[in-house]
Amino acid sequence: MPQPAEACRHIHLDASGGVAGDMFVAALLDALPDLQARVLADARAVLPPGAGEPFLEGGTSNAIRCKRFGLKPAENAPHHHASHFTEMVRLIERAPLHPGTASHAVAILTVLAKAEAAIHQVPIAEVHFHEIGDWDSLLDVVAAGSIAAALEGASWSVSPLPLGGGLVRTRHGLLPVPAPATAEILKGFAWRDDGVSGERVTPTGAAILRHLVKAGRPPALELEAVGTGAGTRHLPEMPNILRAMVARLEAPGQAERITVLSFEVDDMTGEEIGTACDRLRALDGVLDLSTATRRGKKNRPMESFRLLVRPDALAAVQAACLTETSTIGLRWHEESRLCLIRELDQRDGIRRKRVRRPGGVTTFKAESDDLTGASLAERRRLARQCEED
Template sequence: MQIHLDAVGGMAGDMFVAALLDAFPEHAEGVSASVRAASRAGVACRVLPHNDGILQGSRFLVFGPGAPDPTPQAALAATHRHEHGDHDHDHHDHAHPDAHGPSHTHDHAGDHDHRPWSEIRASLERADLDAAVRGHALAIFGHLAEAEARVHGIPVERVAFHEVGAWDSIADIAAAAHLVAALGATRWSVGALPLGSGMVRTQHGLLPVPAPATALLLEGFATRDDGVPGERVTPTGAAILRHLCGGAEPAPTGPRRLGRSGVGFGTKRLPGLSNCVRALAFDETAPVASPEAHPDHRTIAVIAFEVDDQSGEDLAMGLDRLRMRDDVLDVVQMPVFGKKGRMMAHVRLLARADALDAVAAACFSETATIGLRHALVDGRALPRRAATVAVAGRDVRVKLAERPGGRTAKA
């Protein structure tokens, strides 16, 4: 299975999880178990349907110790309050060193409690998690810690995360890790990410968007500027993408069968745009029948142009020289009418796909055309070979073709 992500409104940990659970709701119970195992006592999660008036999808909600299990109505009210408050983006942490000693992280609530990355790592290692889930969770959190360490010029072991943000960040990452392990996709890809703009307010001042750690995590990813300001990709979302798509080769461009899709919403409302991530899951076990799968398939280059200012004799000699090229498969010529009823010669060449540039240059050299058209097309060719046979005492060169009904010969 291949999974492609479209960051329509942005990318955050909860949006990633919601999109995958919208596409694969059968994994909701497993995600809840992993969140409970990875987080401190009392942390739980819930997936709720959500409609922003444009699209239908899901929201992934994490609630801390002592918080009641949110009903859909309560979740909607909480979302409304959040969208009209002073938070500019989804929950996440920024690590930084301060003047009081070891580094710590801050969130937007003003709490100065913090948990060192080494403590979170040890907690995940002790947690009753499947080995694959634990491995993905540690890798994602590791990307976050390494980025924060680079931003502030400190060792990774000195990075710490705020207590307020730690439990929900761990829950998001544990949920994401569970889904990555459970789905077992062979390839992950993501479209261009919205860059965002402006500044994000934190307790210790303003930071540019994308946040410094996010910018490091997104190095090498394609981005776009859709004109919508604010923080569009959170550090947690960026760390998940770095883990899944950071070193991946470009997604294949051939036919694939779309198996499932899901939409996961974030908390903010964006002007004229759904704040969501869309997940597209392509099934590799049932591929679309592609031309490449046929034994007679070939990809060829087609070059076409018209000539109206070259003598017939000179054009014929030039086309003969083109036919003699090893990378040219065929050349045909036919009369056509051009502007004002003028007679022209229409020329079409078939060439090897890998020789398109060389054959195009030869067309300009051998004919008077000043422009041409070209395309790569799929085709089929029957197996054939040339042979010499004796007919009435004379050798005749024939072409043998293997047709579905048997072999045929043409002189």
Template sequence: MPQDTHLHLDPLGGIAGDMFVAAMLDAAPDLLPEAQALAARIGPGVGIDAVEQRDHGMRGRHLAVTLPESRRGPRHYGEYQALLAELAPDPGVARRADDILRRLGEAEAAVHGVTLAQVHFHEISDWDSIADVLLAALCLERLGVSSASTSALPLGGGRVETEHGQMPVPAPATLILMQGLPVIDDGIPGERVTPTGAAIMAHLQPAPALPAGTMTLRRTGNGLGTRRMEGVANLLRVGLWQAEAAEDRDRVGVISFHVDDQTGEDLAVGLANLRGREDVLDVLQLPAFGKKGRMMSRIELICRHAAMEEVARACFAETTTIGLRLREERRMLLPREAQPVQVDGREIGTKTRQLPLGGQITKAEMDDLATAGDHAARQSLRRRAETHD
């Protein structure tokens, strides 16, 4: 699928890690071989399949996980993090898996009053839960999910048995992860949202409704849980949407801050490091006057929406700012295509954008023109690259 896919979730029965992976594999069965190969790398005896099932007359897939004799995987946050980093097939999957795990770890740390490094997982340290986190990250990355929305999550109710004894439903860490998400009490008790399912939702940061504007549904899938409930299918439905042709719409994170006490040389290095991140789309630096007439730099950074918190932490690490302003914005993009062309034996990258009222504009990449000679030589090469047939 193209990148910048919008994911919409309908958690009729709820959401768990295995339900999410099953729904995504139902929507994109072509991913199953890669998912199976990745699951097999987790450890000897670990395997998965997406099995066709029915629940209350609704078809879907259930994630069947084959486990080794020892179900218990790593239990400490650092061990879990290192394993996911080792197994992830590429940086994009690694970042998503790490973000899901971090959100889960921070919720557990808040519940137990410990630091993230001290978190000791219980319910999510089985090999199947490790597979859920890793495969959820794989599906999201391969399908190019850049924004998400959800209908209301079922609240559930009652109690659940844990290694700490009985806990209310939703479990304490789950409830923390559900903050800011729409919920509904449909009167059906039980654990409807698991900690891993809630961590995936927190990673997605879904809006409460589909984006405005014309969109096209590209794929849909149903994931079925293990439990059977009275009167409702234990089903999670996902839809993968694409913005309609002429204009692409998505959400981005915008982070702005001021710096007045960092040397220009060091700030330049810090901003270069931020620009080099794959989840940062652009960095703008403007001169300004601040308190007491001091010269300062006003920084505005645009990043992928799902990575906003991670990028914010990087801003604190790379600069001396003590405060950030974060906001979400919707952007509109013209369709564009990158294509290299050959001019005088030299490869020049070009980008062509389609205009809303018809026509197109092609621009050559300046980095590829830089060694062409003087200004006149660069302009000549640019004209030929931009009019190349």
């Protein structure tokens, strides 16, 4: 659903070095320093007495300026290993956090728990977070939740993720990279192999991405701020950084990624095409459908279908297209789109669509089905009357 105009902020994450919880927090706090007090307060609130102090400090990574986030443990800090999912949820929900922080932090943990449950074939309530059981990892989850809550309504995208390679040592022994939980969580995300081995995306970083990111490439943006967060690992050939590119959308609307699905048929009757269009339009995930008549091979007339589809519904819609029509091939690609905020109201019993445009201009469009005049001229008169501000 489109967000209100004041929520038209987009954050694109450039994962050149990788993605981890501490890198995400550091990058966003570098880009948006106004969030630092809130996030650090939430981070302190979830820690028990004597666990240590969260920090945000400047530094460099291969000569690139950056910020680092983490925990300075106190002497004799209490241990926090192999925590149950339910135990960590209780810690978060009982802490005095800013509004919205707990729900986002628990949602991130739930992404992790579901992945671990699937991998180890145990109920989610029995999941042990062996690899994120330390206090600094809990700190990352809560700080990321605080950032997500502070930026409620923003949209997020991420670049293709660095694949890494080799093995990573865990409490389960040596595991392949990406770690099983990371690979499970990030199904459907784009990856790239830059030839640099090691763990480049951590399970916590993966869970944050899954919770926030609904798009791949960013839409058209007006760049507002850039922040750089560094990880603890040194990469010999490149900076180990995550960049957060914060932008305002170019118009008061909601940017999103959609899939454009198209195909042609040249052996269906007009009635069959009409029935197929009605059934495809009614599918969940189909945002729009249009057709046009074209000329194909041997100069035969053919009908060209063009559907706008939510990316998560693509597979189901593809199957329906192959079932409801005679086509034997489909094409698709992703596009960005920006939808202005639309609101419904009524005037003189006629529904109308109200749209806010850039520059503060508001326009109205009467609902055609409600224009009941006996002639075209009368219906046009009613529309003009209804569409006046």
